[in-house]
Amino acid sequence: MNRITPETLAAPTVSAIFHNVASLYPDNAFIAVGPLATRPYLPEGVEYTYAATRAIVDDLAARYRAGGYGPGHRVAVLLENRPEHFFHFLALNSLGASLAPVNPDYRPDEMRYLLEHAEASLLVALPERLEQAQRALDLCADPPPLHDVASGAPFPPARTPAGQAAPDLDTETCLYYTSGTTGRPKGCVATNQYYLSVGRGCCSNTGLGQYREGQERTYNPLPLFHINAGVFSFMAAVMNGGCVILPDRFHPHSWWRELADSRATIAHYLGVIPSMLMKLEPSPQDRAHGLRFMLGAGVEPEIHGAFEERFGAPLLELWGMTETGGGFFADAEPRMIHTRAMGRPLGRPGLDLDARVVDADDNDVPVGNEGQLLVRRCGDNPRLGMFREYLKNPEATAEAWRGGWFHTGDVVRQDETGMLYFVDRNKNIIRRSGENIAAAEVEATLLAHPDVAEVAVVAAPDEVREQEVFACIVLRAREAASEDKARELFTWANERLAYFKPPGWVLFLDALPKTSTQKVQKSELFAAGADPRKTDGAIDLRALKKRG
Template identity: 55%
Template sequence: MDSVFDAFMATAAAAPDHVFLVAPPAPGRAYHPDGVELTYGEVRAGVLELRDVYAAAGFGHGHRVALLLENRPEFFFHYLALNALGCGIVPINPDYRHDEMLYQMEHSEAAVVVSIASRLADLEAVARARARPLPVVSAERRPLALPGPGATPRAGRPGLDTECSLLYTSGTTGRPKGCVLTNFYYLNAGAWYRDLGGRLAIEPGRERFYNPLPLFHMNCQAVTATCAMLTANGLILPERFSPGRWWRDIAVTRATIVHYLGVVPPLLLNQPPAPEERQPRVKFGFGAGVEPELHERFEKRFGFPLVEVWGMTETGRIYADHREPRQIATRAFGRPFGGFDARVVDDHDRAVARGTEGELVVRWSGPEGPRHGFFAGYLKNPEATAEAWRGGWFHTGDVVRQAADGMLYFVDRKKNIIRRAGENIAAAEVEATLQAHEAVAQVAVLAVPDEIREEEVMACVVPMAGATPGRALAEGLFEWCLQRLAYFKAPGWLLFVPSLPTTGTQKVQKAQIFPRGEDPRARPGAIDLRERKKRRAPPA
């Protein structure tokens, strides 16, 4: 098979009555409020109808079509119809506002954007601001009113190297980069997940994946959806993660596999016990970022393993701590295997000793070359692509350490290392410690300037309902850290905030907590704890 469409059609022919797409019921939701289940056969009929509509309008190999369709099942009708023609899709984050969408539409050079009705006016404003014409089409109008996109950019039949999607990665600085992902990337990512085995064993035709992550993210749209197609399984698409609806959704949709991010376990553990939280059908959770202090608690309370994995939009393949005994009291995420190589290097790209922290670099070790199965490159940014691949290894930006037995342990993002008085402090370690406190709902730790020590640790804390923010709680959290961490890692500054900005995948956007140029230490309510930050003798 040469495309995702081919894989889908093969499964639709072999198992037309198997359920492919599920939307849980959600009263008041703008689409499918009572929920819906669509079989492979039903989706095939809709895909082929849309394929003919797009083809009749002139869409073909190499055109890009932007989609703002939220997490609706209808996303897949358009995606697969376009994939059949060799068109790439540009999924739009529905939380994006004017400037973000304008950048994405200008950079991607999308030929048309297909949207839910409620965002048409916003996108029409974007179209007026874009130098090149941008037709805006309602996905809810029948028949679909598509303008001609112009000449087909690529000759020949679509194949494995045809662009399937253009996914934008959230950058910590500057604009997001557009990752060009091919049909081979998708098929390879789905097959890699399918074949992992161990605690991640997937049975053809018997699974239902519950994935609350957005369809503009590789986890759901590339890895999970393609795996579902390759195994004749179902994909459950809630509109977003909701701790209050999580267990009800899983029960009513009969999910057997759930996907999570680090924000999910603490929010579920903070929910009061409920009868539906023990779901015997659920075999495992697949995700990343559960705090080690919460991992065992979660598994004991809810009765299924959370399997920690590692991957990036650029890599497609993943590592996983999926063989027993899993190391759930650590940040282990698996060992290199199957040709997916890893090294840990210093700032000069020299390999470091086992047990030493450094940047994770990865590649494919087979005869096809190191980039086989990875993203095709950053759109219009060959310099960034070359820099990421320097020395023939993809530089992930993640700080890790590797044990003597090959196990990899996550430390932090390279840019989340705080340098205080010669000490390197991983923000993630401090966040994990604070997150384990009963008064903390959410936390982000970042570096702030310090006139003496170069940088200092600052914690921005969202308190739990019922907790009283103020000096007393700040000092209590400081002492909590001192009991568990070296003194220099405890926050020298602490600020209570009502909420933290997050991406569509619920990752905290630290760069948006404070406006550019603002000194966080000067924010009203910032509590200075530096005087308490003194080396103490360990308890006897």
């Protein structure tokens, strides 16, 4: 019997809804870490019930309040995929403060940029991340205080007074940084309304992806500094009385064992995950799981059906962005699994996104033609539940929303039934193993090297990671081109950018193709349909890209 009513979910903040649901399901598991002997922390796993989580959150909230934290403050957290991430999020949310999650793979200057741009009031880090955090703080002009999450000491006092307004639907809850097309990541401001809209969208599924109240255990190997794990699976659990299972990251060889050990009923994926799992040798573990379905994006149509037949779990494709929160689901038959179908706009005001497919002048294209995907919320408020703004960048916010529609940059087509099919993403974004990498950021880093005259970064296909960073470089001294120079440039970038951003391939050129106005024409770097990796002189540096 369902216990969660519309009144339960009518509260204006995520924390208030969590407390309401915790009163209904106090003994249900809320956050779990499954057992995994090779993980450096919690090798035997752990589970926190709703009641236990509520006690931890209430204690943290009291400690933050004692430190003077509240509305108007942002607390940056370097907490990896640990339960502490959600404990601190809920505590801060209850006070009207915001969380700014930090990618643990960031280099010091990348972290410095986030802390300064977000105007972080405090940085909370794991003990093993304190040294890394301090290196970034040393670069800050006005560094926030640093707090060891394992310390029982009081939080450092807030440096500015908290606001007085009571938190509501429009209060900022989290600041997510997403790679844009013009360089440094942009800070997407998410609100309580954003989180609640995502949760309601999940709860409203009526197809194969329907959630059962109080029963689902969702395993999400994606990082908590992205909305997939940070908002999507989290809010589906909060608003359904379910459990979030937090692995440290994706481990292909232990995937099915982890799912079975943690009793997962739902799992999230990116396209690289099904691809890697299909390459494993068949095993009795292939079906020794309790998955009802898997949710994700980017599975190759060629393996979609074969994966479901082998592992017995439907892969339900979806589309969404940090800016949009919700998206589209292809979870109702026919799912068109032999294509890149990603769902249909259903037209429910306040829940669903409406869509248009347009040309370069924002004119609608004929059915079946390719164009850019534009979206807005159905109903009277086109921005309801979507990101509020790009922090400190009103020009980019206005440009993205020109004409009253959010411009996604993704190329799609739509058939006569309304089904949307993914075609390609913005040419200035490389999608590598689920990470969005801005070509402009990599270009700016390489251009700062004294030997580099020009650079153009594009996406190259990759059989394992979907795409890889491919840098076409013009040196000031052409005779210096060599594999050693390519490695030197990789090291330069790797010291300044997270490990996944430096070029996996380098090609030295005499010049880059340009327009009459000297704008680089990336489309002219290679022949249409050509694989950049097969170009004479392309240097493979992928083996140098290592985490840590």
